[in-house]
Amino acid sequence: MNIQSVNSFLSKKAESLKSIKANVTVDGRGLLPRFFYRGQSNDFKSSNNVASIFRQKELSGYTHEYSFTNEYMRRYANDFNNLENNFSRLSYMQHFGLPTRLLDVTTNALVALYFACQSHLDSEGHETDGIVTMFFSNKTQNIDDFTYYSSRSDTVEVLSTLALMDEEKKKSIYRKISSFNKNIDDLLKEDENHLYQSWYMDLVKQFPEGYYEQLSEENQKVYDSLNDFYKEINQSYEMQCLYHDIKRDTGYFADLINFRTLLHPFFVEPSINNERLRAQSGFFLFEPYDGTSCSLENIHDDIDNKVSLYNGHNEPIRLVIPGEKKQQILNELNQSLEINQATLFPDKENVASYIKNNF
Numbered sequence: 324m325n326i327q328s329v330n331s332f333l334s335k336k337a338e339s340l341k342s343i344k345a346n347v348t349v350d351g352r353g354l355l356p357r358f359f360y361r362g363q364s365n366d367f368k369s370s371n372n373v374a375s376i377f378r379q380k381e382l383s384g385y386t387h388e389y390s391f392t393n394e395y396m397r398r399y400a401n402d403f404n405n406l407e408n409n410f411s412r413l414s415y416m417q418h419f420g421l422p423t424r425l426l427d428v429t430t431n432a433l434v435a436l437y438f439a440c441q442s443h444l445d446s447e448g449h450e451t452d453g454i455v456t457m458f459f460s461n462k463t464q465n466i467d468d469f470t471y472y473s474s475r476s477d478t479v480e481v482l483s484t485l486a487l488m489d490e491e492k493k494k495s496i497y498r499k500i501s502s503f504n505k506n507i508d509d510l511l512k513e514d515e516n517h518l519y520q521s522w523y524m525d526l527v528k529q530f531p532e533g534y535y536e537q538l539s540e541e542n543q544k545v546y547d548s549l550n551d552f553y554k555e556i557n558q559s560y561e562m563q564c565l566y567h568d569i570k571r572d573t574g575y576f577a578d579l580i581n582f583r584t585l586l587h588p589f590f591v592e593p594s595i596n597n598e599r600l601r602a603q604s605g606f607f608l609f610e611p612y613d614g615t616s617c618s619l620e621n622i623h624d625d626i627d628n629k630v631s632l633y634n635g636h637n638e639p640i641r642l643v644i645p646g647e648k649k650q651q652i653l654n655e656l657n658q659s660l661e662i663n664q665a666t667l668f669p670d671k672e673n674v675a676s677y678i679k680n681n682f
Contacts, residue, residue, distance in 0.1 A: 329655045332455075335642055342634045356459060356460050357430060358430065358457065358458070358632075359458040360428065360435035360455055360456070360458070362434070362436055362453060366452065370623065373426075373619050373622050374425060374608075374610045376422040376614065381615065385491075386614035388486060389493070391421055392486070395421050407596075409480065411474065413487070414474075425607040428605075429603055429605055429606065430606060434603050434604055435455045437653070437662050440649040441453070442649065449646065450646030450647065452643050454644070455641070456640070457640045458608070459632050460590050468629070469589065470630050471592075472590070473592050474593050477580075478589075482611045494613060498613070499559060501586065501613075502556075503555075510548055519549065522545075522549045522550075526553070527579055557578065588610050588626050589608070590606050592606060598670070608626070663677060
């Protein structure tokens with residue numbers, strides 16, 4: 324879908340929303356769906372929508388995540404002590420350009436259009452086409468697959484804390500979670516996943532006493548196996564280290580994690596703690612992948628499958644901005660809508676740069 328102007332972009336966006344293949348309803352928690360957008364100055368193919376930490380060269384089987392975050396927090400310890408939680412620390416580092424597992428997205432399609440129209444030259448010096456990708460917060464409706472959380476949710480706290488752990492423990496935990504999920508998949512037939520959900524509800528004391536006794540003998544065996552698999556991962560040394568770090572951050576956290584809900588991308592509504600986030604209607608896509616075992620292509624494909632919007636032809640929606648139209652559209656955004664460098668980056672340096680180049 325090639326875009327020629329701001330109006331044609333809005334028209335194409337509206338057409339795309341009418342053609343989406345997703346259940347546009349509240350999710351299982353009663354939350355309304357949210358649409359998100361990301362603009363890129365170039366189509367980077369298999370690395371589109373892949374967070375920057377996964378695009379760094381690996382270090383002998385490990386990612387740079389711990390070395391980056393640990394060193395940055397060491398240098399600015401006082402700044403980090405005043406932040407709300409570990410997700411706030413991750414988003415703070417993302418804000419200042421450190422590679423993290425967060426991807427910037429926006430709820431304002433015109434902000435995404437602005438970023439898609441930034442200059443990017445190919446090897447021959449020609450302006451490349453930009454793209455805007457469209458996402459949907461509750462494309463998957465299963466209770467294990469929520470794709471939209473607040474920054475204060477337990478799921479976000481668990482995965483943010485895990486992201487800040489050293490590489491050896493983090494790698495081990497990701498592999499244990501993957502192994503746990505595979506064991507559960509092998510144990511349960513497709514139509515029996517509700518038994519896992521009921522088992523977990525009983526584990527966290529959401530069911531009255533006596534639930535186990537009401538099960539059939541066959542389901543009691545499944546229940547016992549679920550207990551065994553869960554104890555194996557939950558009582559492991561690495562998981563106890565994770566609980567320790569979470570409690571150090573939050574003050575209290577029960578040693579209970581639903582491991583089935585963790586390994587898929589989701590959007591996070593951040594605390595608006597800086598003007599740039601507010602100006603850009605900013606959200607984050609959290610990418611909870613083991614960077615040592617997932618390729619860029621695997622991460623890209625999983626994000627497309629889980630949260631990208633698809634059209635009637637079962638293709639992810641990509642709105643294309645021709646390279647030769649970028650400057651014209653930037654002028655429209657600036658002159659008609661006051662979407663520009665100064666309004667989207669309202670710090671003194673960017674405002675000064677905008678004034679110098681436009682006045």
